[in-house]
Amino acid sequence: MAAAPTSAFGTSRRSDLIxxxxxxxxVLTAPLWASLIGAGYPDLLQKWAIYGLFAxxxxxxFGLTGYLSFGHAAFLGVxxxxxxxxxxxxxxxxxxxxxxxxxxxxxxxxxxxxxxLRRSGIYFSILTLAxxxxxxxxxxxxxxxxxxxxxxxxxxxxxxxxLEQLAGVRDTVSTPTTSLFGxxxxxxxxxxxxxxxxxxxxxxxxxxxxxxxGTMLKAIKSNQTRMNYTGFNTRPYTLxxxxxxxxxxxxxxxxxxxxxxxxxxERMQWTASxxxxxxxxxxxxxxxxxxxxxxxxxxxxxxxxxxxxDQVLMEMFNWLPETLQExxxxxxxxxxxxxxxxxxxxxxxxxxxxxxGGIMEGIRRVQKLFRRSDGASRTDTASESA
Amino acid sequence: MDAFVxxxxxxxDKGGAYALIALGxxxxxxxxxxxxxAHGALFMLGAFCAxxxxxxxxxxxxxxxxxxxxxxxYKEIPYLETWFGDTGxxxxxYAVPISLLAAIPIMLIIGLIMERGLIRFFYNRSHAExxxxxxxxxxxxxxxxxxxxxxxxxxxxAPEVVAGSADLGILFGVPGTIVYPYWRLIYLFFSLAVIGGxxxxxxxxxxxxxxxxxxxxxxxxxxxxxxxxxxxTIVFGIAxxxxxxxxxxYTPILPPDYHIGMEFLVLSFVVVVVGGMGSLPGAVLAGxxxxxxxxxxxxxxxxxxxxxxxxxxxYLIAVIVLQVRPRGLLGRKGVMxx
Numbered sequence: 024m025a026a027a028p029t030s031a032f033g034t035s036r037r038s039d040l041i042x043x044x045x046x047x048x049x050v051l052t053a054p055l056w057a058s059l060i061g062a063g064y065p066d067l068l069q070k071w072a073i074y075g076l077f078a079x080x081x082x083x084x085f086g087l088t089g090y091l092s093f094g095h096a097a098f099l100g101v102x103x104x105x106x107x108x109x110x111x112x113x114x115x116x117x118x119x120x121x122x123x124x125x126x127x128x129x130x131x132x133x134x135x136x137x138x139x140l141r142r143s144g145i146y147f148s149i150l151t152l153a154x155x156x157x158x159x160x161x162x163x164x165x166x167x168x169x170x171x172x173x174x175x176x177x178x179x180x181x182x183x184x185x186l187e188q189l190a191g192v193r194d195t196v197s198t199p200t201t202s203l204f205g206x207x208x209x210x211x212x213x214x215x216x217x218x219x220x221x222x223x224x225x226x227x228x229x230x231x232x233x234x235x236x237g238t239m240l241k242a243i244k245s246n247q248t249r250m251n252y253t254g255f256n257t258r259p260y261t262l263x264x265x266x267x268x269x270x271x272x273x274x275x276x277x278x279x280x281x282x283x284x285x286x287x288x289e290r291m292q293w294t295a296s297x298x299x300x301x302x303x304x305x306x307x308x309x310x311x312x313x314x315x316x317x318x319x320x321x322x323x324x325x326x327x328x329x330x331x332x333d334q335v336l337m338e339m340f341n342w343l344p345e346t347l348q349e350x351x352x353x354x355x356x357x358x359x360x361x362x363x364x365x366x367x368x369x370x371x372x373x374x375x376x377x378x379x380g381g382i383m384e385g386i387r388r389v390q391k392l393f394r395r396s397d398g399a400s401r402t403d404t405a406s407e408s409a
Numbered sequence: 410m411d412a413f414v415x416x417x418x419x420x421x422d423k424g425g426a427y428a429l430i431a432l433g434x435x436x437x438x439x440x441x442x443x444x445x446x447a448h449g450a451l452f453m454l455g456a457f458c459a460x461x462x463x464x465x466x467x468x469x470x471x472x473x474x475x476x477x478x479x480x481x482x483y484k485e486i487p488y489l490e491t492w493f494g495d496t497g498x499x500x501x502x503y504a505v506p507i508s509l510l511a512a513i514p515i516m517l518i519i520g521l522i523m524e525r526g527l528i529r530f531f532y533n534r535s536h537a538e539x540x541x542x543x544x545x546x547x548x549x550x551x552x553x554x555x556x557x558x559x560x561x562x563x564x565x566x567a568p569e570v571v572a573g574s575a576d577l578g579i580l581f582g583v584p585g586t587i588v589y590p591y592w593r594l595i596y597l598f599f600s601l602a603v604i605g606g607x608x609x610x611x612x613x614x615x616x617x618x619x620x621x622x623x624x625x626x627x628x629x630x631x632x633x634x635x636x637x638x639x640x641x642t643i644v645f646g647i648a649x650x651x652x653x654x655x656x657x658x659y660t661p662i663l664p665p666d667y668h669i670g671m672e673f674l675v676l677s678f679v680v681v682v683v684g685g686m687g688s689l690p691g692a693v694l695a696g697x698x699x700x701x702x703x704x705x706x707x708x709x710x711x712x713x714x715x716x717x718x719x720x721x722x723x724y725l726i727a728v729i730v731l732q733v734r735p736r737g738l739l740g741r742k743g744v745m746x747x
Binding site for chain 1: 444527530537538540542544545546548549552553555556671675678682686717720724725727728731735
């Protein structure tokens with residue numbers, strides 16, 4: 024379905040480095056250029072980085088290995104809960120929270136992956152979905168002492184926070200905020216923290232995709248039966264991919280909790296798992312940059328579209344005659360504000376039907392078009408890497 | 410004993426709904442080879458057929474209320490009542506059974522449009538892409554319904570006659586112990602009838618025979634000069650009707666809202682997989698089995714031993730079944746192996 028992972032610049036080590044530097048530059052300067060498209064506020068930028076990470080991790084499993092997990096949000100939720108517990112018990116520093124969230128997510132992924140990966144195809148999807156739903160239902164019911172049920176888990180001034188207690192800086196009056204050694208994780212500092220983690224995550228994903236391990240995963244995707252016949256035991260590889268991808272999700276969950284110390288079970292619901300699938304597909308499964316793009320596009324339009332209301336629409340269409348204006352507003356009103364999911368569904372269907380490779384395939388097609396019109400006969404990076 | 414029978418019944422009617430949806434899913438999968446994640450949305454559309462019919466029947470005119478003389482008060486009187494008097498009220502009362510009849514052509518048309526307009530382009534694409542595109546379609550349908558009917562559940566009561574509960578205890582000589590709503594009994598018998606109907610249709614008609622042959626070996630049937638694809642399209646329509654009817658009948662049990670379909674979809678997929686992909690009897694068996702197990706798991710006695718079991722039982726069973734019997738309970742060899 025999707026091409027092998029490739030940067031827009033081929034696959035040599037040097038071009039990878041350039042690609043990474045460009046990516047890092049684009050991410051770090053996001054506050055500058057995002058304000059041009061009306062996205063220049065830290066809240067949204069943080070979401071870009073966090074869901075970008077989530078999608079990168081999901082892509083390692085889905086895009087590289089070809090296993091469609093429908094329960095990945097469970098790891099996101101587990102990561103969030105662990106992070107908030109780390110805030111409550113250890114202290115408001117985000118580093119231990121991130122560390123423990125990744126460890127817990129990895130343990131969960133090991134257990135779930137060990138069982139689910141015994142099957143593939145739709146059975147695998149259903150198994151992961153079943154585990155995610157179990158986690159979600161339990162988080163809402165029996166595990167309320169740990170998850171605080173529907174209210175969600177929050178940080179309270181009266182929490183023990185042992186590390187802060189030892190250092191003698193525990194503030195038991197006001198609600199504490201998360202920090203990185205004193206640097207508060209709200210606003211732009213929070214974004215830059217997420218951005219740096221995103222770049223590291225991107226780098227690791229790139230290394231994985233280029234490594235022999237990554238090649239093995241791609242081989243499993245293209246023909247697992249043949250892999251088995253040639254004597255490879257594919258299970259350790261798929262399990263490793265599942266765990267790595269779960270850790271990414273746990274990391275994303277921890278970052279969500281770091282920028283806003285609250286964890287709720289709704290993060291684990293299967294629609295949340297569906298969302299990360301959408302992001303990956305929209306951007307381009309199997310590509311490095313695609314998932315990040317997909318996540319950014321979805322989160323961007325979610326913010327922009329949900330903010331629209333009839334007033335704004337009326338102004339947009341005020342160049343039309345009045346009756347037409349009302350009709351246009353009524354139709355467009357379906358797709359924005361509360362109804363933004365409708366837009367998402369339509370766009371998603373169009374992408375799957377007409378552009379299964381997502382945005383990245385779109386870019387590649389456009390590139391090809393230009394190459395052809397140049398009339399140049401040199402080899403085409405797109406087809407070579409596809 | 411009485412608690413046992415009651416839980417059994419509770420499980421059976423829920424199981425009936427699971428079985429109906431799972432049956433449709435399996436029909437579609439077995440014939441077209443398509444994994445239809447929009448099947449829950451069809452269930453939801455059926456439920457909203459009932460809502461629409463009820464709304465249409467109760468279209469009202471504002472009439473001045475003569476009994477209040479202090480100020481101008483208005484009350485709403487349905488047109489049907491002004492036109493036909495008490496007969497009109499009876500018609501309104503029977504909104505759900507009437508919707509049942511109306512839903513058959515409506516769902517058939519929706520199913521055919523869906524198959525011709527979208528699904529047929531996905532016969533040869535990967536299962537992942539089929540899941541994704543139908544998932545997108547489900548989102549679209551559900552958001553459209555939300556835009557039209559709002560996000561709140563809409564109560565659609567059953568006819569007055571069957572509003573009460575049956576005292577089944579009499580059957581066992583212990584009156585008053587097993588009290589069970591009539592409508593749920595009706596639902597159980599209705600689902601059994603529909604399931605029986607579908608099986609009879611496949612088993613005893615020429616059309617059904619061709620469809621079964623096509624499920625076994627599509628190519629050969631095609632070589633015999635039979636237009637299999639058109640028949641499979643109709644099967645999709647039938648599956649849509651089954652899901653829609655399940656939805657219509659479920660409205661008095663649970664007031665429908667726009668994401669009722671998604672809730673049933675996830676469970677129905679688990680049911681299909683437990684029953685064995687592509688096996689019709691498996692889907693029905695697993696539907697009732699999981700319904701009953703879920704109902705027993707929500708008994709207080711069970712919950713006190715294993716807290717939270719009622720929340721996870723279905724998924725737990727699915728995991729266990731897939732580990733022990735990789736093809737599901739009655740799965741055939743060679744269907745979705747992997």
